[in-house]
Amino acid sequence: MGACAPPSLPRPPAVEHGATTLALRRPEPHWRHSPPPAAQKRWQPPRSVSDDRCGAGTEAQAAAQNRARAERRRPNSQTLGRPLPLSYSLLDGEAALPAVIFLHGLFGCKTNFNSIAKAFAQQTGRRVLTVDARNHGNSPHSPDMSYEIMSQDLQDLLPQLDLVPCVVVGHSMGGRTAMLLALQRPELVERLIAVDISPVEGTGSSHxxxxxxxxxxxxxxxxxxxxxxxxxxxxxxxxxxxxxxxxxxxxxxxxxxxxxxxxxxxxxxLAQHLDKLLTFPQRQESYLGPTLFLLGGNSQFVHPSHHPEIIRLFPRAQIQTVPNAGHWIHAERPQDFIDAIRGFLV
Incomplete structure (x- = not known):
């Protein structure tokens, strides 16, 4: 789920509004990032640093980043069942508007959404957060891996950053994490957008x-x-x-x-818990907030037979299809992806 987007995401073009290009009317958004691992034991406000995946920097910085990665990969029994301090990047915006949170899919990382996040912040003025799920990207490793614990990670992070209630956009695995967060803590989720995934097990992820x-x-x-x-x-x-x-x-x-x-x-x-990630936890409650299921027209991940369960759990759900897109809509049709989300937020 979310594994196969191309490694480099094309930068979306600006959205034209009459004769004015909205992206050019706003200043470049300012990235903030999660504290380095040594600082995460004692919470500090995020600092402006380069994302350590994209990594142009000095040799000393590269060595420090490598040590930090190694430290995050050490198993720690004390993290079992507990939220982890996730790695994130935050673009500043207008505090009066609900922030938008992007959650990547399986095998992905927060930088999958870098171009999308920057374009979205420029075009809407909203704060935009991208997050590495546990055991992915630059977030810590833990033997514990489930939608319940990934939802708990977000329940811990989002209030810390003063971003709730927020719009949560999740692709594939991230979409199921977003669904569960909305079902468990609806007060944290202003709107929900699930990208090419449903709460029903499908065949698209069988490989x-x-x-x-x-x-x-x-x-x-x-x-x-x-x-x-x-x-x-x-x-x-x-x-x-x-x-x-x-x-x-x-x-x-x-x-x-x-x-x-x-x-x-x-x-x-991932190998130990993959079976849990390819299904969705059984839930009885519903999320009554506005919900969009955004599907790729060429994708096989969401089948019409899934619609009744979608409506049971998310009674206000809309289902929209992006033509000529597969599972990785944000990479294959980035401007259509942004336009669909902006249209849903109006």
Missing amino acids: FPAYVAAMRTVNIPDGLPRSHARKLADEQLSSVVQNLAVRQYLLTNLVEVDGRLAWRLNLDA
Whole structure:
């Protein structure tokens, strides 16, 4: 769910309003980021720092980032069943407007939405938050992985940042996390947008267990130059993951730690709990807030047979389809994606 968006997301064009381009009327939004791991034990306001995935910086900064990644990957039994301090990036905007939260899919990270977030902040003036789920991106690792605990992570983070109630947009795995958050804590969610996913198990994600197994078997000898190591990993994945764009996306999770390449995903936790992530928890309550299910016209993830359960849990749900888009609508049709969300927020 959410695995296969192309690694580089095209920057959406500005939305034209008459003769005026809205994006040019607003200043460049200012990114704020989650505190580094050493500071997360004692909460501090987010500081302006570069995102450590995109990483142009000094060698000392790169070394510090690698150490931080390694520290986040150390299992800690004390984190079981407890919220984790998630890695996030926040674009400033008008406090009077509900913030917009973007949640990525399985194998993804917050930077999947960088271009979308920046365009959305410029065009709407809203605060925009992108978040790494636990065991993904630059968020901490934990043996615990479920929609319930990922919802709890957000219940902890969003009030800390004074962003509630907010609009929650979740793609695939992130969409199910957003659904559960809205069902459990409706007062935190002003509106809900689930992108190409439903609360019903489908067949679109049936290949994900094979992806996890293939990633776990990748073997890269120490001492290889980075370019050679990535090429070797690509070759080892190719027998299972035959789509080049999918492999390239999975390989964005291969990062340098202590001088060697390693997966920043917690593959052990994903493998252990993947069956839970491919389904949705049984719930009896409903979320009565405005809800949009935004589907790709070429995607097979949401079937018409899912609609009754969607309406049972989300009685005010609208279902909208983006033509000529697959599962990764935000990457394949970025401006249509932004326009659909803006239209829903009006």
